[in-house]
Amino acid sequence: MKAFLLKSKFEVIALQGIPAPVAGVETATAPLPLVIEMEHAARGTNLDVTVPAERVVDAAKILDDAKFMIEAITGVDWLADRQLEVVYDFTHAASGERVTVRTRISRDQPKLPTISHIYGGANWHERETHDFFGIIFTGHPQLIPLLLPEDARFHPLRKDFTA
Amino acid sequence: MSIEAQSILNETFVLNLGPQHPATHGVLRVKLTMDGEYIMDADPVIGYGHRMHEKMGENRSYAKFLPNTGRMDYIAALFNGHGYVGAVERLAGITVPERAEYIRVITSELNRISSHLLWLGAFLVDLGGFTPLLYCFDDREQILDLLESVTGSRLTFCYYRFGGVSSDIDENFAAGTRTFISRLRSRMPMYDGFVTKNIIFRKRVEGIGPISAEVCRKYGATGPVIRGSGVAYDVRKSEPYSVYPKFNFDIPVYHECDSMARYKVRIEEMVQSMRIIEQALDTLPLGPVMAEKVPRTLKPAKGDCYYNVESARGSFGVRLVSDGSENAYRLKLRSPCFSNMSLFRECSAGMLLPDALALMGSLDLVIPDMDR
Numbered sequence: 001m002k003a004f005l006l007k008s009k010f011e012v013i014a015l016q017g018i019p020a021p022v023a024g025v026e027t028a029t030a031p032l033p034l035v036i037e038m039e040h041a042a043r044g045t046n047l048d049v050t051v052p053a054e055r056v057v058d059a060a061k062i063l064d065d066a067k068f069m070i071e072a073i074t075g076v077d078w079l080a081d082r083q084l085e086v087v088y089d090f091t092h093a094a095s096g097e098r099v100t101v102r103t104r105i106s107r108d109q110p111k112l113p114t115i116s117h118i119y120g121g122a123n124w125h126e127r128e129t130h131d132f133f134g135i136i137f138t139g140h141p142q143l144i145p146l147l148l149p150e151d152a153r154f155h156p157l158r159k160d161f162t163a
Numbered sequence: 164m165s166i167e168a169q170s171i172l173n174e175t176f177v178l179n180l181g182p183q184h185p186a187t188h189g190v191l192r193v194k195l196t197m198d199g200e201y202i203m204d205a206d207p208v209i210g211y212g213h214r215m216h217e218k219m220g221e222n223r224s225y226a227k228f229l230p231n232t233g234r235m236d237y238i239a240a241l242f243n244g245h246g247y248v249g250a251v252e253r254l255a256g257i258t259v260p261e262r263a264e265y266i267r268v269i270t271s272e273l274n275r276i277s278s279h280l281l282w283l284g285a286f287l288v289d290l291g292g293f294t295p296l297l298y299c300f301d302d303r304e305q306i307l308d309l310l311e312s313v314t315g316s317r318l319t320f321c322y323y324r325f326g327g328v329s330s331d332i333d334e335n336f337a338a339g340t341r342t343f344i345s346r347l348r349s350r351m352p353m354y355d356g357f358v359t360k361n362i363i364f365r366k367r368v369e370g371i372g373p374i375s376a377e378v379c380r381k382y383g384a385t386g387p388v389i390r391g392s393g394v395a396y397d398v399r400k401s402e403p404y405s406v407y408p409k410f411n412f413d414i415p416v417y418h419e420c421d422s423m424a425r426y427k428v429r430i431e432e433m434v435q436s437m438r439i440i441e442q443a444l445d446t447l448p449l450g451p452v453m454a455e456k457v458p459r460t461l462k463p464a465k466g467d468c469y470y471n472v473e474s475a476r477g478s479f480g481v482r483l484v485s486d487g488s489e490n491a492y493r494l495k496l497r498s499p500c501f502s503n504m505s506l507f508r509e510c511s512a513g514m515l516l517p518d519a520l521a522l523m524g525s526l527d528l529v530i531p532d533m534d535r
Contacts, residue, residue: 040402043253044402069396071383071502076492089469096400096401119381120381121383132217146209147209156215157221
């Protein structure tokens with residue numbers, strides 16, 4: 001399986017995040033490229049995909065069909081943008097190729113659909129991301145603290161967290 | 164506990180395994196719902212050893228985080244260091260001298276052997292055989308002496324630097340390593356005799372604890388776990404890093420998917436590691452062990468990257484996000500034990516409790532690595 005073969009599939013779902021142009025309204029900036037092929041040696045990934053939050057399940061399905069293995073799920077807090085980024089890493093065991101799927105959600109309404117019904121391993125990774133960033137994975141079967149104490153009400157990897 | 168679990172028709176009880184239990188090798192707790200001796204559900208409760216290494220990676224400079232890497236997977240500490248310096252080097256564009264890469268491979272592979280020896284001893288203690296542990300520790304001690312002579316520590320190594328290694332190896336280390344390899348080679352038939360061919364051991368592991376390749380893929384299980392399930396996935400081959408492409412070695416794969424397969428993979432891996440070390444010592448180039456012009460305060464360019472290495476337990480990955488300052492903006496540490504343990508709930512359902520403990524032992528868990 002070559003990661004670039006998935007490019008067109010990802011482009012379909014990635015583009016759906018861009019609102020359709022409204023007649024008479026000029027959009028100021030050109031849309032950013034959403035599916036980028038890269039050199040593995042430079043960034044450690046072969047395909048970098050940005051999808052809208054509601055399409056992460058579809059992205060996971062594409063990768064599951066292509067027999068990719070889940071590597072990790074994590075977050076990044078972009079405090080200045082008032083956004084949280086969630087990064088999914090996948091590997092293909094036979095070819096060693098890697099696909100990174102990203103999505104950004106609002107910091108005030110951090111909700112994202114779970115992919116734990118597709119990848120069982122996502123269960124723990126999502127719980128960890130919930131612990132650290134307070135992202136709510138809707139549909140998750142057991143979204144309780146995993147690494148933090150069971151009564152934890154704080155999210156230590158948020159940039160405005162103070163101990 | 165639910166009402167259903169207490170009903171007379173469905174007589175189950177809840178058993179708390181750990182957090183202080185010899186079979187869990189650290190503070191791991193598993194909440195078991197049992198039907199007699201059979202496990203209905205096993206819910207691991209982890210995080211007792213959680214120290215938030217990822218936050219520590221954000222609030223100190225890159226170099227100051229280096230000692231932390233030795234305190235996650237402390238049994239195979241060099242791999243964590245390798246993954247971390249690899250990620251920083253990739254983002255900062257530092258080229259490592261060839262001699263330093265060779266030394267990294269030699270020391271990493273020695274660390275892999277020492278880790279597998281410790282696992283072998285501890286695994287057999289789990290299964291009730293005490294003697295092999297003493298032999299394993301005897302062999303492991305030799306490696307620790309060798310690594311101490313070059314890194315300065317015996318367990319929580321902090322040896323790799325951005326752009327190389329902290330000190331060069333000498334003739335004594337090379338000679339000592341060769342002596343150790345011939346010694347361990349001569350002892351492999353002994354291990355084979357009293358472990359691999361031991362009927363009591365084989366009854367405990369053959370056909371026990373099956374983990375299919377599909378489960379490994381869905382849970383991201385790597386290392387000896389996935390290779391014991393018939394998938395030849397090894398980061399050293401699939402995403403070659405350092406100077407591994409220069410050496411001839413095989414990836415041991417077994418298709419039985421049971422605890423025995425995972426045992427055999429690790430034994431075979433020690434043999435392969437010895438092959439790599441010998442080749443590296445034979446072809447060790449001369450030259451510096453540190454890159455020139457690595458700035459004292461490192462400020463990698465804005466951006467992010469991923470770097471993963473084949474640790475003794477599987478794929479150890481580092482995702483690094485830099486904002487151009489002297490601290491990392493985000494440091495994600497992908498631990499192999501975390502993913503390997505996450506499949507335990509699915510795979511242990513319906514198993515006998517002693518067999519599930521054999522399965523857990525065959526996963527080779529290091530709790531501080533899992534909890535980070």
